[in-house]
Amino acid sequence: MAPPSSRRSGFSKKQQYSVFTGYLLATLGALAGLGLLAISLWQPATFQPLRGAATDAVSPVGEATGTVRGESQGILASIAGYWRAGSKNAELRREVELARIRLAEAQAVETENRRLKALLGLASETTKPVASARLVGSSATSARRFAYIGVGKNDGVEIGMPVHSERGVIGRVLETSRFSSRVLLLTDSESVLPVRRAKDQTVAFAEGRGDGMLRIRLINLGLNPLEVGDVFVTSGAGGYYRPGVAVAVLSEKTADGGIARLIAEPAATNFVVVEPVYEPLAVQASEVRARDELSDAELED
Incomplete structure (x- = not known):
């Protein structure tokens, strides 16, 4: 025999009333929900107190x-x-x-x-420079001290022109080619530069020692007035360098002058300017005298 269906209430009156009551409550609940939905759509502010109360109730839990x-x-x-x-x-x-x-x-x-x-x-x-260039390199280990710059004859550079950095004198042009030149540094053993003490007219010669230093030899021998820390500048004698350009600082005092440190250190110099010869006529006259003296010496021999 097949089991009775669970959807049917059977012949029990109590069970039938229970099913009827459930349907009735569901219908009333649906109608009440529709009514409340209609009221909320028609007058949304009606249920604001209820929503506020519900929010207040759950806010502690949310926090x-x-x-x-x-x-x-x-x-x-x-x-x-x-x-x-x-x-x-x-x-x-x-x-x-x-x-x-x-x-x-x-x-x-x-x-x-x-x-x-x-x-x-x-x-x-100062006077208008002939050219400006980067100091390509310099010798630092031999007795002969030379430097090389990246300008030459095509830039107007000529032999004998002084070479300066922003700090002071470097040397003068010794040889030129089309696009580069060789500079005789002041510290070379064959370099001799007329100088004077910056604070007065004490004149001397700055001779290169070949070891990166200069030997200051006083012209007027006797009592040595020099002091460590004295600054020497070009005197303008000889015609190559214009006067008043910084050269060296005295670091050691000797009987006839002192030992000085070059202000414009080539190793710490990047850019230089080549200036025209300060007094070309004086240079030419000195060169003529030197040639005449050499010729007289040869004739005597």
Whole structure:
């Protein structure tokens, strides 16, 4: 025999009333819901007090849930930050090192700009230079001291022209080619330059020693008036160099003068200017006298 269907109430009156009551309550609930929906659509403000009461009732629970959620996120972030602290520190160290490199480069550029501005100021305050160029190289180990610049005959450079940096005298042109020139440095053992002390008219000769220093020899022998720290400048004698250009600083006093350190150190010089000979006629006259003296010496021999 087949079991009776569960949807049928059977012959029990109590069960039939229960089913009827359930249908009736469901119908009434649906009608009430439709009525409330219609009222909420027609007058939305009617249920505002109820919504407010419901919000007030659940807000403490929402705040507690939000607090727990925020605390948990903070704990997770702290744990993640702890694990990533090593990589972050390494990254910060790399950034700091890169910033130091960029700062050093910026300082180098600033220093280069100051040198170039000083060079431009030198060119504007003195006679018009023949050419300006980078100091290509210089000898620093032999007794002969030469330097090389990247300008030559095509730029108007001639033998005997003085070479200056923004700090002072470097030397004078010894040989020229089309695009480059060789400079006889003041520290060369064959270099002799007439100078005077900057604060007075004490005259002397600055002779190269071949070791990067200059020997200052006084013309008037006797009591040595020089002091360590005295600055010597060109005197203008000889006709090659214009007067008043810085040459050297006395670092040691001797019986007939002293030992001086070159102000315009070639190793620390990047750019130079080539100036015309200060007094061409005086240079030519001295060259003629030198040739005549050489000829007389040869005739006597």
